[in-house]
Amino acid sequence: MKLYDLIAENYETIFPLEKEKVDFIKTFCKKGKIIDAGCATGELCFTLLNEGFTPTGIDLNIKMISIAQNKIRPSASNIRFEVEDMLNIVKFGQLNAVFCFGNTLPHLKNKNEVFLFFSYIYKSLLGDGVFIFQILNYDKIISEQKVNFKTIENGDFIFKRSYDFAEQERLKFIINFTDKKNNESLSDHTFLLPLKQEFLKESLKKAGFKKIGCYSDYNFTPSDLTEYSTIYAAEK
Incomplete structure (x- = not known):
């Protein structure tokens, strides 16, 4: 059995979308074409669609993507979901933002893949684009x-x-x-992968990102490595 098949039908109950997360995103990006890498059943994408974004959700779990696709209304032409590896993000062209929540990043196979992912995102983002991801505090x-x-x-x-x-x-x-x-x-x-903050910051810089913020929550509390979660916002 595939791991996340176990929770696909109950995903939005187990991990409800926080309003603070949406507000955090809107601080950096008001609209535009975005990718949610590791989108699960698509709740964030649907919320951002209603906020004026053009979202695409990608995930490797077929059951999750099927649930998300079945929620699309016939009149909704500006949202889509695909079973896709996040390392293939360049196929989606130029983007205003890329999001990767739910501790998705550590599912990559090794640190080289993490750096490649950061590099591909940097190349895909427009000049004022932003990459926001959430990860557990492995330090x-x-x-x-x-x-x-x-x-x-x-x-x-x-x-x-x-x-x-x-x-x-x-x-x-x-x-x-x-x-x-x-x-x-x-x-x-x-x-x-237990990815630590020093590696993540250095990899983001090496990929080309100039401004990197690290927070303990979606209220912009600076990360001090004492909490179990960290949110990164990387800008070009």
Whole structure:
């Protein structure tokens, strides 16, 4: 079973879209053509469509993309979703912004792929374009050898996440999903790159980005590496 098939139908319940995220985006980019890399079921893209953007969502999970595509209204011509590798972002032409939320970036295979992704984004962005991504704070996680994932539970399911730290170069990320309606428990895993802030900043600079902001939340609190999440905003 593919890892994220476990949660596709409940994704927007497990990870609801924060208004603060949309406001954060609009601070950097008011409109235009955007890519949401790792779009899941497309909730952010639909919200940005209503804000005047022209969004394309890409994800490798077929089930997620199918759910997103089925939500498109016949009259909506300025939104689309594709099953696509984010390393192929240059195929979408010139962009006003690229977003990569939900700790998607660590799913790349190695650090070279991360740098290539940053470089491709830089080439794809227009002069005033912005690249915004969110990632877990692996400086803190690796140092403490733990992460406090909250259990998410309602009347339909129980969702749990954990890391296995046996391999430090690529952490084993485990999902356990219990379907209460069908009395079924499922588990799967993948491996994630524990990308630290120094590497990310240096790779963004090497790719060409001149202005890089790091924040602990969508209220622009400067990152001090004590929180479990970091948001980066990189401008040309």
